[in-house]
Amino acid sequence: MADLILSPLGLGILGLLIGSFLNVVVHRLPAMYMREWWRFDLAEFALADARSWRAAFGARDEPPRELAAASEAIKRHLDGLAPLTLWRPRSRCPECGHAIRALENIPVVSWLVLRGRCSACGTRIAWRYPLLEAATGILFAACAWRFGASAQALVSCAAVALLLPMALIDLEYTLLPDSLTIPLVVLGLVAAAAGWTPVRWGDAATGALVGYGVLWAFGAFWQLALHKANAMAEGDMKMLAGIGALTGWQPIAGALFLAAILGAVVGVGLIALGRHKREVPIPFGPYLALGGLAAVLFPQAIGGFGESLAPLVGL
Numbered sequence: 589m590a591d592l593i594l595s596p597l598g599l600g601i602l603g604l605l606i607g608s609f610l611n612v613v614v615h616r617l618p619a620m621y622m623r624e625w626w627r628f629d630l631a632e633f634a635l636a637d638a639r640s641w642r643a644a645f646g647a648r649d650e651p652p653r654e655l656a657a658a659s660e661a662i663k664r665h666l667d668g669l670a671p672l673t674l675w676r677p678r679s680r681c682p683e684c685g686h687a688i689r690a691l692e693n694i695p696v697v698s699w700l701v702l703r704g705r706c707s708a709c710g711t712r713i714a715w716r717y718p719l720l721e722a723a724t725g726i727l728f729a730a731c732a733w734r735f736g737a738s739a740q741a742l743v744s745c746a747a748v749a750l751l752l753p754m755a756l757i758d759l760e761y762t763l764l765p766d767s768l769t770i771p772l773v774v775l776g777l778v779a780a781a782a783g784w785t786p787v788r789w790g791d792a793a794t795g796a797l798v799g800y801g802v803l804w805a806f807g808a809f810w811q812l813a814l815h816k817a818n819a820m821a822e823g824d825m826k827m828l829a830g831i832g833a834l835t836g837w838q839p840i841a842g843a844l845f846l847a848a849i850l851g852a853v854v855g856v857g858l859i860a861l862g863r864h865k866r867e868v869p870i871p872f873g874p875y876l877a878l879g880g881l882a883a884v885l886f887p888q889a890i891g892g893f894g895e896s897l898a899p900l901v902g903l
Protein backbone atom coordinates (compact mmCIF):
# COMPACT_ATOMS: atom_id res chain seq x y z
CA MET A 589 0.00 0.00 0.00
CA ALA A 590 2.76 2.45 0.99
CA ASP A 591 4.56 1.60 -2.26
CA LEU A 592 1.44 2.39 -4.26
CA ILE A 593 0.95 5.76 -2.53
CA LEU A 594 4.63 6.61 -3.00
CA SER A 595 4.63 5.57 -6.70
CA PRO A 596 4.65 8.32 -9.36
CA LEU A 597 0.94 7.61 -9.97
CA GLY A 598 0.04 7.71 -6.26
CA LEU A 599 1.97 10.89 -5.50
CA GLY A 600 0.74 12.41 -8.78
CA ILE A 601 -2.89 11.95 -7.66
CA LEU A 602 -2.04 13.29 -4.19
CA GLY A 603 -0.41 16.27 -5.94
CA LEU A 604 -3.62 17.01 -7.88
CA LEU A 605 -5.57 17.10 -4.59
CA ILE A 606 -2.94 19.23 -2.82
CA GLY A 607 -2.86 21.50 -5.90
CA SER A 608 -6.59 22.09 -5.43
CA PHE A 609 -5.89 23.24 -1.85
CA LEU A 610 -2.97 25.39 -3.06
CA ASN A 611 -5.46 27.32 -5.21
CA VAL A 612 -7.22 28.28 -1.96
CA VAL A 613 -3.87 29.24 -0.39
CA VAL A 614 -2.87 31.42 -3.36
CA HIS A 615 -6.29 33.06 -3.38
CA ARG A 616 -6.79 33.65 0.36
CA LEU A 617 -3.40 33.97 2.05
CA PRO A 618 -2.64 37.41 0.50
CA ALA A 619 -6.12 38.63 1.50
CA MET A 620 -5.56 37.36 5.06
CA TYR A 621 -2.18 39.16 5.22
CA MET A 622 -3.54 42.39 3.82
CA ARG A 623 -6.44 42.43 6.27
CA GLU A 624 -3.85 42.12 9.07
CA TRP A 625 -1.90 45.03 7.59
CA TRP A 626 -4.97 47.23 7.49
CA ARG A 627 -5.73 46.34 11.09
CA PHE A 628 -2.13 46.98 12.16
CA ASP A 629 -1.85 50.28 10.25
CA LEU A 630 -5.11 51.42 11.75
CA ALA A 631 -3.98 50.66 15.30
CA GLU A 632 -0.70 52.52 14.68
CA PHE A 633 -2.59 55.37 13.16
CA ALA A 634 -5.07 55.72 16.00
CA LEU A 635 -2.23 55.80 18.54
CA ALA A 636 0.22 58.09 16.76
CA ASP A 637 -2.18 60.24 14.85
CA ALA A 638 -2.73 63.28 17.09
CA ARG A 639 0.78 63.33 18.53
CA SER A 640 2.62 62.90 15.23
CA TRP A 641 0.32 65.41 13.55
CA ARG A 642 1.22 68.09 16.11
CA ALA A 643 4.90 67.20 15.97
CA ALA A 644 4.87 67.49 12.20
CA PHE A 645 2.62 70.49 11.62
CA GLY A 646 2.64 72.60 14.77
CA ALA A 647 1.84 72.26 18.44
CA ARG A 648 -1.61 73.85 18.33
CA ASP A 649 -2.82 72.22 15.15
CA GLU A 650 -5.47 69.49 15.36
CA PRO A 651 -5.57 66.56 12.92
CA PRO A 652 -8.48 66.97 10.47
CA ARG A 653 -11.65 65.20 11.50
CA GLU A 654 -11.83 63.31 8.17
CA LEU A 655 -8.77 61.36 9.26
CA ALA A 656 -10.44 60.00 12.39
CA ALA A 657 -13.66 59.36 10.45
CA ALA A 658 -11.79 57.43 7.74
CA SER A 659 -9.94 55.24 10.24
CA GLU A 660 -13.21 54.61 12.11
CA ALA A 661 -14.95 53.65 8.84
CA ILE A 662 -12.19 51.21 7.86
CA LYS A 663 -12.24 49.67 11.34
CA ARG A 664 -16.02 49.19 11.18
CA HIS A 665 -15.67 47.64 7.73
CA LEU A 666 -13.01 45.20 8.99
CA ASP A 667 -15.04 44.29 12.08
CA GLY A 668 -18.10 43.62 9.92
CA LEU A 669 -16.35 41.10 7.67
CA ALA A 670 -16.86 37.36 8.16
CA PRO A 671 -13.59 35.80 9.33
CA LEU A 672 -11.39 34.54 6.51
CA THR A 673 -9.18 31.48 6.98
CA LEU A 674 -7.85 28.80 4.63
CA TRP A 675 -10.70 26.53 5.77
CA ARG A 676 -13.61 28.97 6.10
CA PRO A 677 -15.81 30.05 4.47
CA ARG A 678 -16.15 27.28 1.83
CA SER A 679 -15.32 28.15 -1.77
CA ARG A 680 -17.94 30.03 -3.75
CA CYS A 681 -18.19 31.47 -7.25
CA PRO A 682 -17.01 35.08 -6.83
CA GLU A 683 -19.64 36.19 -9.35
CA CYS A 684 -22.90 34.55 -8.17
CA GLY A 685 -21.98 33.09 -4.77
CA HIS A 686 -22.79 29.51 -5.86
CA ALA A 687 -21.18 27.14 -3.31
CA ILE A 688 -18.70 24.81 -5.04
CA ARG A 689 -19.94 21.22 -4.60
CA ALA A 690 -17.56 18.29 -4.07
CA LEU A 691 -18.21 17.00 -7.60
CA GLU A 692 -17.32 20.42 -9.02
CA ASN A 693 -14.08 20.39 -7.07
CA ILE A 694 -12.34 17.38 -8.67
CA PRO A 695 -8.88 18.64 -9.70
CA VAL A 696 -8.54 19.44 -13.43
CA VAL A 697 -11.43 17.07 -14.35
CA SER A 698 -14.22 19.35 -13.05
CA TRP A 699 -12.80 22.34 -14.88
CA LEU A 700 -12.67 20.35 -18.13
CA VAL A 701 -16.19 18.90 -17.68
CA LEU A 702 -17.61 22.34 -16.84
CA ARG A 703 -15.57 23.71 -19.77
CA GLY A 704 -14.08 26.37 -17.51
CA ARG A 705 -17.40 27.90 -16.43
CA CYS A 706 -19.38 28.20 -13.18
CA SER A 707 -22.22 25.61 -13.28
CA ALA A 708 -24.71 28.15 -11.91
CA CYS A 709 -24.01 31.43 -13.73
CA GLY A 710 -21.63 30.47 -16.54
CA THR A 711 -18.88 32.91 -15.50
CA ARG A 712 -15.45 31.87 -16.77
CA ILE A 713 -13.17 30.13 -14.23
CA ALA A 714 -9.55 31.14 -14.86
CA TRP A 715 -7.34 28.44 -16.41
CA ARG A 716 -4.73 29.07 -13.75
CA TYR A 717 -6.81 26.91 -11.33
CA PRO A 718 -6.51 23.63 -13.28
CA LEU A 719 -2.98 24.63 -14.34
CA LEU A 720 -1.78 24.86 -10.71
CA GLU A 721 -3.46 21.50 -9.94
CA ALA A 722 -1.81 19.86 -12.96
CA ALA A 723 1.60 21.41 -12.19
CA THR A 724 1.45 20.19 -8.57
CA GLY A 725 0.43 16.69 -9.72
CA ILE A 726 3.24 16.51 -12.31
CA LEU A 727 5.88 17.79 -9.87
CA PHE A 728 4.75 15.35 -7.13
CA ALA A 729 5.00 12.52 -9.67
CA ALA A 730 8.47 13.80 -10.65
CA CYS A 731 9.56 13.62 -6.97
CA ALA A 732 8.42 9.97 -6.82
CA TRP A 733 10.17 9.23 -10.12
CA ARG A 734 13.42 10.86 -8.93
CA PHE A 735 13.62 9.51 -5.39
CA GLY A 736 11.49 6.34 -5.42
CA ALA A 737 9.33 5.31 -2.46
CA SER A 738 11.32 7.26 0.12
CA ALA A 739 11.14 9.95 2.77
CA GLN A 740 13.10 12.19 0.40
CA ALA A 741 10.25 11.97 -2.14
CA LEU A 742 7.77 13.19 0.49
CA VAL A 743 10.09 15.98 1.69
CA SER A 744 10.49 17.10 -1.94
CA CYS A 745 6.70 17.06 -2.43
CA ALA A 746 6.29 19.24 0.67
CA ALA A 747 8.87 21.64 -0.80
CA VAL A 748 6.87 21.75 -4.07
CA ALA A 749 3.68 22.50 -2.09
CA LEU A 750 5.41 25.49 -0.46
CA LEU A 751 7.40 26.82 -3.45
CA LEU A 752 4.50 26.89 -5.94
CA PRO A 753 2.18 29.15 -3.88
CA MET A 754 5.17 31.38 -3.02
CA ALA A 755 5.86 31.84 -6.74
CA LEU A 756 2.25 32.70 -7.59
CA ILE A 757 1.61 35.00 -4.61
CA ASP A 758 4.88 36.88 -5.21
CA LEU A 759 4.07 37.17 -8.93
CA GLU A 760 0.71 38.77 -8.19
CA TYR A 761 1.36 40.81 -5.02
CA THR A 762 5.19 41.05 -4.67
CA LEU A 763 4.65 39.37 -1.31
CA LEU A 764 6.31 36.29 0.19
CA PRO A 765 4.34 35.34 3.32
CA ASP A 766 6.34 34.20 6.36
CA SER A 767 3.78 31.42 6.80
CA LEU A 768 5.22 29.83 3.62
CA THR A 769 8.92 30.77 3.74
CA ILE A 770 9.58 29.87 7.41
CA PRO A 771 8.04 26.36 7.08
CA LEU A 772 10.39 25.78 4.10
CA VAL A 773 13.42 26.56 6.32
CA VAL A 774 12.07 24.32 9.11
CA LEU A 775 11.29 21.52 6.63
CA GLY A 776 14.85 21.58 5.29
CA LEU A 777 16.51 21.62 8.72
CA VAL A 778 14.23 18.92 10.19
CA ALA A 779 14.57 16.67 7.12
CA ALA A 780 18.37 16.87 7.30
CA ALA A 781 18.47 16.35 11.09
CA ALA A 782 16.12 13.35 10.86
CA GLY A 783 18.08 11.83 7.97
CA TRP A 784 15.09 11.93 5.58
CA THR A 785 17.31 13.39 2.85
CA PRO A 786 20.98 12.66 2.05
CA VAL A 787 21.81 16.29 2.98
CA ARG A 788 24.00 16.46 6.08
CA TRP A 789 22.69 18.52 8.99
CA GLY A 790 25.69 20.87 8.93
CA ASP A 791 25.30 21.45 5.16
CA ALA A 792 21.59 22.23 5.63
CA ALA A 793 22.28 24.76 8.41
CA THR A 794 25.09 26.32 6.34
CA GLY A 795 22.74 26.35 3.34
CA ALA A 796 20.10 28.29 5.28
CA LEU A 797 22.68 30.88 6.41
CA VAL A 798 24.34 31.18 2.99
CA GLY A 799 20.95 31.45 1.25
CA TYR A 800 19.83 34.26 3.52
CA GLY A 801 23.23 35.94 3.64
CA VAL A 802 23.97 36.04 -0.08
CA LEU A 803 20.77 37.95 -0.90
CA TRP A 804 21.15 40.16 2.19
CA ALA A 805 24.69 41.05 1.09
CA PHE A 806 23.53 41.70 -2.47
CA GLY A 807 20.76 44.00 -1.22
CA ALA A 808 23.13 45.84 1.13
CA PHE A 809 25.72 46.29 -1.65
CA TRP A 810 23.04 47.57 -4.02
CA GLN A 811 21.88 50.08 -1.42
CA LEU A 812 25.29 51.27 -0.17
CA ALA A 813 27.46 51.20 -3.28
CA LEU A 814 24.89 52.13 -5.91
CA HIS A 815 22.63 54.33 -3.75
CA LYS A 816 19.54 52.54 -5.02
CA ALA A 817 16.58 51.30 -2.99
CA ASN A 818 17.23 47.82 -1.63
CA ALA A 819 16.33 45.44 -4.45
CA MET A 820 15.98 42.44 -2.17
CA ALA A 821 13.03 41.95 0.13
CA GLU A 822 13.38 39.94 3.31
CA GLY A 823 10.94 37.39 1.89
CA ASP A 824 13.41 36.56 -0.91
CA MET A 825 16.17 36.02 1.68
CA LYS A 826 13.98 33.68 3.77
CA MET A 827 12.93 31.82 0.62
CA LEU A 828 16.54 31.18 -0.48
CA ALA A 829 17.38 30.26 3.14
CA GLY A 830 14.67 27.58 2.87
CA ILE A 831 16.01 26.31 -0.45
CA GLY A 832 19.53 26.18 1.06
CA ALA A 833 18.24 24.30 4.11
CA LEU A 834 16.61 21.73 1.83
CA THR A 835 19.47 21.14 -0.59
CA GLY A 836 22.53 22.08 1.49
CA TRP A 837 24.76 25.01 0.52
CA GLN A 838 26.32 23.33 -2.53
CA PRO A 839 23.53 23.91 -5.13
CA ILE A 840 22.70 27.48 -3.93
CA ALA A 841 24.94 29.25 -6.46
CA GLY A 842 23.49 27.20 -9.33
CA ALA A 843 19.89 27.76 -8.20
CA LEU A 844 20.55 31.49 -7.82
CA PHE A 845 22.25 31.74 -11.24
CA LEU A 846 19.35 29.89 -12.83
CA ALA A 847 16.81 32.19 -11.11
CA ALA A 848 18.75 35.33 -12.11
CA ILE A 849 19.12 34.21 -15.74
CA LEU A 850 15.41 33.31 -16.02
CA GLY A 851 14.42 36.55 -14.30
CA ALA A 852 16.66 38.63 -16.56
CA VAL A 853 15.42 36.93 -19.76
CA VAL A 854 11.75 37.32 -18.80
CA GLY A 855 12.28 40.87 -17.47
CA VAL A 856 14.09 42.07 -20.59
CA GLY A 857 11.48 40.32 -22.74
CA LEU A 858 8.58 42.01 -20.93
CA ILE A 859 10.25 45.45 -21.12
CA ALA A 860 10.99 44.92 -24.84
CA LEU A 861 7.35 43.96 -25.43
CA GLY A 862 6.25 47.05 -23.50
CA ARG A 863 4.45 44.86 -20.96
CA HIS A 864 6.46 46.07 -17.99
CA LYS A 865 7.58 49.49 -16.84
CA ARG A 866 11.27 49.72 -15.93
CA GLU A 867 10.63 51.38 -12.54
CA VAL A 868 8.19 48.77 -11.22
CA PRO A 869 10.08 46.10 -9.22
CA ILE A 870 10.03 42.62 -10.78
CA PRO A 871 9.18 39.95 -8.17
CA PHE A 872 12.11 37.55 -7.77
CA GLY A 873 10.14 34.81 -5.95
CA PRO A 874 8.80 33.06 -9.09
CA TYR A 875 12.35 32.65 -10.47
CA LEU A 876 13.75 31.60 -7.08
CA ALA A 877 10.97 28.99 -6.98
CA LEU A 878 12.02 27.60 -10.39
CA GLY A 879 15.70 27.58 -9.36
CA GLY A 880 14.73 25.96 -6.06
CA LEU A 881 12.59 23.28 -7.69
CA ALA A 882 15.44 22.44 -10.07
CA ALA A 883 17.85 22.23 -7.09
CA VAL A 884 15.48 20.02 -5.08
CA LEU A 885 14.94 17.60 -7.98
CA PHE A 886 18.47 17.69 -9.46
CA PRO A 887 20.86 18.84 -6.69
CA GLN A 888 24.01 17.47 -8.37
CA ALA A 889 23.27 18.93 -11.79
CA ILE A 890 22.41 22.36 -10.34
CA GLY A 891 25.53 22.24 -8.14
CA GLY A 892 27.63 21.48 -11.23
CA PHE A 893 25.89 24.24 -13.18
CA GLY A 894 26.83 26.73 -10.46
CA GLU A 895 30.45 25.62 -10.51
CA SER A 896 30.66 25.79 -14.31
CA LEU A 897 29.40 29.39 -14.24
CA ALA A 898 31.70 30.50 -11.41
CA PRO A 899 34.66 31.46 -13.72
CA LEU A 900 32.32 33.78 -15.69
CA VAL A 901 31.84 36.00 -12.66
CA GLY A 902 35.51 35.74 -11.63
CA LEU A 903 35.08 33.33 -8.71
Ligand SMILES: [Zn+2]
Nearest residue numbers: 681684706709
Ligand atom coordinates in the same frame (compact mmCIF):
# COMPACT_ATOMS: atom_id res chain seq x y z
ZN1 LIG B 1 -21.31 31.57 -10.62
